[in-house]
Amino acid sequence: MTMIRHELRQNRISLAVWTLAVGALMAVCILIFPEMQEEMDGAGDLFASMGSFTEAFGMDQVSFGTLTGFYAVECGNILGLGGAFFAALCGVSALAKEEKEHTAEFLLTHPVSRPAIVTDKLVAVMVQVWLMNGAVYAVSIGSIAAVGEEIPWKELSLLHLAYLLLQMEIGAVCFGISAFLKHGGMGIGLGAAAVLYFLNLIANITDSADFLRYITPFGYAEGADIVTNVSLDWGLVGLGLAYGAAGIGAAYVKYCRKDIA
Amino acid sequence: MNAIEMKGLTKFYGKARGIVGLDLAVSEGEFFGFIGPNGAGKSTTIRTLLGLIKGSGGSARIFGKDIAAEKNGILMETGYMPSEALFYPGMRVGEVIRLSAGLRRKDCAVEADLLCRRLGLDTSKKVDQLSFGNRKKVSIVCALQHQPRLCILDEPTSGLDPLMQREFFEILKERNARGATIFLSSHVLSEIQRNCTRAAIIREGRLIACGSVESLSKTSAKRVHVQGELTVSTLTEVRDLQQTGSGASFLYGGDIQALLRVLSEQKITDLTISEPDLEEIFLHYYLDGGEET
Numbered sequence: 001m002t003m004i005r006h007e008l009r010q011n012r013i014s015l016a017v018w019t020l021a022v023g024a025l026m027a028v029c030i031l032i033f034p035e036m037q038e039e040m041d042g043a044g045d046l047f048a049s050m051g052s053f054t055e056a057f058g059m060d061q062v063s064f065g066t067l068t069g070f071y072a073v074e075c076g077n078i079l080g081l082g083g084a085f086f087a088a089l090c091g092v093s094a095l096a097k098e099e100k101e102h103t104a105e106f107l108l109t110h111p112v113s114r115p116a117i118v119t120d121k122l123v124a125v126m127v128q129v130w131l132m133n134g135a136v137y138a139v140s141i142g143s144i145a146a147v148g149e150e151i152p153w154k155e156l157s158l159l160h161l162a163y164l165l166l167q168m169e170i171g172a173v174c175f176g177i178s179a180f181l182k183h184g185g186m187g188i189g190l191g192a193a194a195v196l197y198f199l200n201l202i203a204n205i206t207d208s209a210d211f212l213r214y215i216t217p218f219g220y221a222e223g224a225d226i227v228t229n230v231s232l233d234w235g236l237v238g239l240g241l242a243y244g245a246a247g248i249g250a251a252y253v254k255y256c257r258k259d260i261a
Numbered sequence: 262m263n264a265i266e267m268k269g270l271t272k273f274y275g276k277a278r279g280i281v282g283l284d285l286a287v288s289e290g291e292f293f294g295f296i297g298p299n300g301a302g303k304s305t306t307i308r309t310l311l312g313l314i315k316g317s318g319g320s321a322r323i324f325g326k327d328i329a330a331e332k333n334g335i336l337m338e339t340g341y342m343p344s345e346a347l348f349y350p351g352m353r354v355g356e357v358i359r360l361s362a363g364l365r366r367k368d369c370a371v372e373a374d375l376l377c378r379r380l381g382l383d384t385s386k387k388v389d390q391l392s393f394g395n396r397k398k399v400s401i402v403c404a405l406q407h408q409p410r411l412c413i414l415d416e417p418t419s420g421l422d423p424l425m426q427r428e429f430f431e432i433l434k435e436r437n438a439r440g441a442t443i444f445l446s447s448h449v450l451s452e453i454q455r456n457c458t459r460a461a462i463i464r465e466g467r468l469i470a471c472g473s474v475e476s477l478s479k480t481s482a483k484r485v486h487v488q489g490e491l492t493v494s495t496l497t498e499v500r501d502l503q504q505t506g507s508g509a510s511f512l513y514g515g516d517i518q519a520l521l522r523v524l525s526e527q528k529i530t531d532l533t534i535s536e537p538d539l540e541e542i543f544l545h546y547y548l549d550g551g552e553e554t
Contacts, residue, residue, distance in 0.1 A: 002363035010349060102347040106403070109311050109343075110364035111336035259274075259314040 003117060007124030011090065019132045022082040023139040029074045030143035037065055067144065068155045068227040076223030079136060079163045083129075084193040084218075087167035090128050091174030091247075092189030094121045095255055096181035104260045114256045118179075122248060125171050133164045155227045162221040162232055169217045169244040170196065176247030179254040182261060214239060262325065264289040264411050264442035265310065269319030272309050279305040280466045282319065287444060287459075289324070289410070292437050294453035294460030294474065295446040296543060302466040303446045304344065307415050311341055323411060337365065340409035344416035346396035348388040354399055355384035361403040369406035376402045379428060393420040401429060411442045418452060430456055450543050454478070462543065477542055482514040484537040489529035496523055501541070512541055 008015075063069040095118070098104035107117065137160045144151050174189045181188070200218030202209045213219030213236060220236035265287040272279035280302040287293045297303045308314045310321055312332040321328045323335045348357045358377075362369040377384055380398040388399065397420045404412060412433065418426045433456070437443050447453055453460050454474055461471040470477060482500075488508040493499050498515030508531070513520055524532065 002360065002366075006349075006360055006363075010351070101350065102345060103349055105313060105343050105345070106348060106361075107364070108313055109336060109339075109341040110361065111333045112364050113333055257315070260308075 001120075003112065003120035004124050004127070007094075007121060008127060011124070011128060014089070015128050015132060018082070018086040019135045022079060022086070022132070023136050025078045025082070026075050026136055027139050027143045029078060030071070030140065031147060033067060033070055033149070034147050036070065067149050068152050069224075071140075071152075071156070072159060072223030072227040075140065076159060076163070076221075079160075080166065080218060080221055080223070081193075081197055083133065083136075083163050083167045084170050084197060085190055086132060087125075087129050087171035088174045088189035088193040089186060090125045091171040092178050092181070092185040092192075094125050094175055095178040095251065096184050099182045099261055100184040108260055115252060118252050118255050122172075122175055122251070125175055126168060129164070129167045129171050133160065133167065136160075152227075154230060158226050158230065158232060159223055162223075162226055162237075165237055165240060166217040166221040169240040172244035173247035176250035176254075179251040179258070217243075262289045263287060263322070264291065265293075265321070265323055265444060267306075267310075267319065267321040270306070270309060270316055270321050271318035272305050272314060273317045278302075278466045279314075279317075280309070280463075283463075283468050285461055285468060285471060287442060289442050290437070290440055291459060292433070292443045292457050293445065294457035295444060295463065296448065296450060296453055296460055297446075297463035298448050301463045303463060304415055305466075306463070307341075307413055307444075307446060311336070311339070311413065338410045340404035340407065340412045342397075342400045342404040342412070342414045342417050344419065346393070346400035346420075348396070348399065350389050352388055353384065354382060354386050354388060354391070357388055357399055358384065358402050358406065362406060365407050367407050369408075372408060373402055373406040376405060376432070379432065380425065394422060394425065397421055398425070401432075405432065405436065408436075409441065411444065412436065413444045413446075415446045416448070417445065418447070418449060426452070478536060482512050482537055482542070483517075484510065484535050484541060485513050485520070486510045486531075486533040486535075487524070487529050488531035489527065491524075491527055491529060493523065496520060512537060 064073070098107055108114070137156075140156065140160070141151060144156075170193055174185075174192060177185060177188060177192070196216040197218055199212045199216040200222065203212035203216070203219060204222070217240045220233045220240060226232060263286045265285070267283045267285045270283040270285075271281055283302075283306060295303055295306070305314070309316045310323065310328055312328060312335075315329070324338060326335050328335060349360075352360070354377075358369075358373050362373065376382075377398075380401060382395065382398045382402065386395075388396065391399070397417070401417070404414070414433075418429065421429060430452070433443050433445075443457075445453065445457060457474050459471070459473050460477060462469050462477070486508065487510070491509045493502065493509070493511065496513070496515060496519065498513060500512045500514065502509060502511040508529075
């Protein structure tokens with residue numbers, strides 16, 4: 001518990017900044033929805049006729065004139081991308097920062113086993129992801145209530161669950177990468193999250209790249225699909241969890257054996 | 262009982278040599294010095310003992326516990342002070358000390374407070390704002406606050422001013438008197454000579470000498486100071502020759518009869534032959550290969 005508390009304390013500013021940034025962007029988006037809704041009569045056709053761009057963001061499946069459609073595309077992208085970056089940063093720095101900042105010698109010469117360190121750091125990463133998502137979920141509900149819209153509980157909750165799972169997967173995979181790094185990996189984490197995001201856009205544009213959905217967690221966190229079907233693709237979710245589990249497994253195997261510089 | 266016992270302990274970093282076949286035993290309650298210059302393998306030895314790196318061969322035990330299999334049990338009874346004192350940015354001194362105690366699941370508040378007062382350490386300061394010497398003090402408190410049976414100290418005095426060094430060694434001597442084993446790694450030979458009862462010398466990853474500090478100092482080499490005109494070109498085993506204005510000084514490791522014969526043939530006005538100090542012994546071991554033990 002000492003280690004988890006320490007990790008959360010060390011990352012509290014980063015957590016606060018990311019939560020505020022993503023939460024504020026989500027709130028602004030929701031607060032402008034009533035105005036957007038009034039202008040949607042003309043813009044709806046425009047959004048639906050932008051070819052690959054429309055397909056890439058799933059705007060051919062949902063209407064911007066409805067809160068769920070608007071939320072799935074606009075807020076979905078903010079939380080999807082912002083959350084993915086945050087989870088990637090948390091994960092990729094968790095183990096590597098000890099060597100980068102030369103604190104590994106301090107930590108590992110205390111009577112705490114390496115598996116326990118990996119476990120505590122993983123828990124700390126996940127707690128940060130949960131805290132950020134919990135706060136953003138609350139902000140979203142509050143913002144929807146503030147603009148006087150009925151809260152679409154099921155769609156909203158499924159969307160947020162999908163993004164939570166996405167972030168947990170990315171966080172876990174980056175956590176695994178972290179065990180192999182010695183000099184920090186902010187670029188690797190952000191790059192991995194961005195690549196996974198764009199892989200999903202490519203998969204949306206062309207059927208021949210549909211297999212990419214089996215690689216990127218954005219495949220099961222596609223907002224337009226979720227609000228249209230009011231369900232998650234549990235097959236893809238399961239695959240994503242398997243990738244996350246592989247990342248965690250790699251972290252245990254590597255970190256428990258590596259020489260600390 | 263041996264506090265530390267190494268048998269053929271070896272560590273290679275890929276093909277690069279770390280330490281090779283170290284055989285060393287340190288008894289419980291000893292104040293033991295571990296001498297060697299930078300890159301000799303002192304830190305590699307310590308890091309292997311503490312489980313930071315895995316040995317490539319051989320074995321080691323601390324208080325009879327295998328360093329690989331019983332690392333946590335060993336670290337519970339060990340205090341370690343690294344040569345570089347680095348802590349988590351943004352934390353205050355008191356927080357670092359409490360974190361260290363927390364990771365040991367011990368309440369060390371009383372002892373930590375005592376050590377901080379003796380070392381003049383302000384616990385409210387942020388570690389990022391501390392000088393190297395003050396960070397060293399934080400390291401001392403973290404290493405000693407849980408009153409370990411074994412203290413492993415890697416270049417502990419670098420950055421500490423002379424008064425603080427004296428206080429630090431006072432603390433170590435008190436701990437040693439209460440039964441703690443002190444394993445002091447250093448290239449400051451005078452502090453080994455002043456404080457340790459036994460010492461080992463490591464060179465290029467191999468142990469080249471081990472024994473009491475007194476016996477290590479009693480090498481066949483002598484320090485010779487001569488006043489007058491001197492030519493030593495006919496003598497072998499002359500090292501560290503220093504010409505002064507009116508004479509010369511050198512370390513001599515050869516036959517004493519040959520030395521006296523050469524000196525008697527020269528115009529010298531004064532002669533002193535003395536035991537070299539540990540600093541000079543160290544040079545002897547390093548410059549000339551020394552005596553294998």
